[in-house]
Amino acid sequence: MTTVELPPATPEPAQVPVLSRYWSDAESWTLPNYLRQNGYQGLRAALRQAPDDVIETVKASGLRGRGGAGFPVGTKWSFIPQGSAPGGDRPHYLVVNADESEPGTCKDMPLMLASPHMLVEGVIIAAYAIRARHAFIYVRGEVASVISRLRTAVAEAYDANLLGANIFGSGFDLDLVVHAGAGAYICGEETALLDSLEGRRGQPRLRPPFPAVAGLYASPTVVNNVESIASVPSIMRNGVDWFRSMGTEKSPGFTMYSLSGHVTHPGQYEAPLGITLRELLERAGGIRAGHTLKFWTPGGSSTPIFTAEHLDVPLDYEGVGAAGSMLGTKAIQLFDETTCIVRAVLRWTEFYAHESCGKCTPCREGTYWLVQLLKRLEAGGGTPADLDTLSEVTGNIVGKSFCALGDGAGSPIISSLKYFRDEYLAHFATDDHPGGCPLDPSRSTVYADKGVRP
Incomplete structure (x- = not known):
């Protein structure tokens, strides 16, 4: 093992791209190439500061979580109890949520494929800030290529003394594990992810206590999204003003x-x-x-x-x-315009019904009945009263389920009825229409299962 020598840092423009700037470079994922891209300069800058100062820098930057909720990253880190505070003497953990499962979401996987060291560097900085000595990257199990690329990057970091004992001679030690999940959407919910990481069935936990107090192994834990952590090194390299020069006042970067x-x-x-x-x-x-x-x-x-x-x-x-x-x-x-809104919402709802963990009744039973109602409406066998029932069942799920999966299942239904109620009504049988989708299925890619292409 040899401690890596960093080349001199080069100035970076306050403009995009930042995360994806080097994705098209040959072998952008290797450590030597990442070092030429100002790699690990942010870590060196962070290790020259006290952990609390790193947290304050990230708070001042206004970086918000990129996993969905948009909660300020630095504020989340500051919730970790220190010293004599309750839980302050227990080990701290950092967990990166790389279980990218939301339909349509496909940003974290290419980031980890093209620039895994950017994530690894962010992990080390974040772990240093929250005083964690163990970190985990929880990756969706189906993406074998991503897992392999990450594990190779972690091995490179260990060989270069960027992970392990006495990183950069700072006295800070960190071990990082890349953990493959089993492919359950619910494990994108942070507490279900923690249960899965502990070897249990992935199901959401009752909160409080929150992970910052009792997370992994009942110890203080920070769970952040891949993009959130990967954004930290550039902030530490270039400063708060650089980051805030992009984006908006309340959503910078x-x-x-x-x-x-x-x-x-x-x-x-x-x-x-x-x-x-x-x-x-x-x-x-x-x-x-x-x-x-x-x-x-x-x-x-x-x-x-x-x-x-x-x-x-x-x-x-x-x-x-x-x-x-x-x-x-x-x-x-x-x-x-070729897409049937009812069919699209049905497809999404079938996904949520399939991925419901079954822990709470509103979601387990409600998503099932939403699928049955939408199938009948899509096939043209419904009545206007079914739309009222659809709204009622959705209302019994949203805000009443154990986690946000129930809210997510209801969002497309509520909003589609708001904007496209007439299209739902157009599915009903009339004297001039036998019932069913009024759109030509041969023109829509939503009907790809019928072997039809526009």
């Missing part, structure tokens, strides 16, 4: 927007927070040729949908919230 669906060039688009979908579509080539935007999700299928009327909503936490949805994971799923 940069982030990854995942565009998928009926868009000309789907993919990851890194941009400052506050950009609009109209601007993102200009970069992505617009909606596929010959079609128009009908509806879209700003943060994955668990967020209330938007329509073409929302093209100019600022895509930051405040702007999206004020417009009636949530920024979530910035998973922007785009659907054109």
Whole structure:
């Protein structure tokens, strides 16, 4: 094992891309290449400060969690009890939530594939700040290539004395484990993830106590998303003002927007927070040729949908919230006029019913009945009274389930009824219509299971 020698740091422009700047470089994932990209300069800067000062720097930056809720990262770190505080003498743990499972979300996996050392560096800085000596990256088990790439990066870091004992001669020790999950959506919920990491069935825990007090192994624990942790090194390298020069006042910095669906060039688009979908579509080539935007999700299928009327909503936490949805994971799923809203919502609801852990009755039973109702409505066998029942069942789940899965299942239903109630009604049988979807299924990719392409 040889302590790595860092090359001199180079100035970085206050502009995007930051996270994805080197993704297209040859072998961007290797340690030598990452070191040439100012890699581990943020760690060196952090280790020259006291842990509490690192926390204050991240708090001052305004970095908000990129996993969905948008909670301030530095504030979350500061909740960890220290010294004589209750729980202050127990070991602290850092857990990175890499169980990317939200439909439409696909930002963390390419980040870990192309730049795993960016995450590893962020883990070391975060662990130092919260005084943790053990850290875990919990990865969705199906992504074997990502797990392999991460474990190789961790091994490189150990060989270079970036992990293990006395990192950079600072006296700080850290062990990092890459843990493969078993592919359950519910393990994206932080307390279910902790249960899974402990070897139990992944199910949400009752809170309080919160993970910061009693998390992994009943010890103080911070759980952060991949993108949240990967954003920390650049802040430590370049400073608070640099980070705040991008984004908006209350949602500063940069982030990854995942565009998928009926868009000309789907993919990851890194941009400052506050950009609009109209601007993102200009970069992505617009909606596929010959079609128009009908509806879209700003943060994955668990967020209330938007329509073409929302093209100019600022895509930051405040702007999206004020417009009636949530920024979530910035998973922007785009659907054109060929898509049946009822069929799309049914597909999402089937997913949530399948992924319900079954721990609480509202979610376990409610998602099942939502699927039955939507199937009947989609097939044309429903009545206007079924729409009232659909709303009633959804209301019995949202805000009443053990975790946010129930809320996520209800979001597309509530918002689709708000914007597209007439399309639901158009599925009912009339003298002129036998019932069922009024749209031509041969024109929509939502009907891909029928072997049809537009």
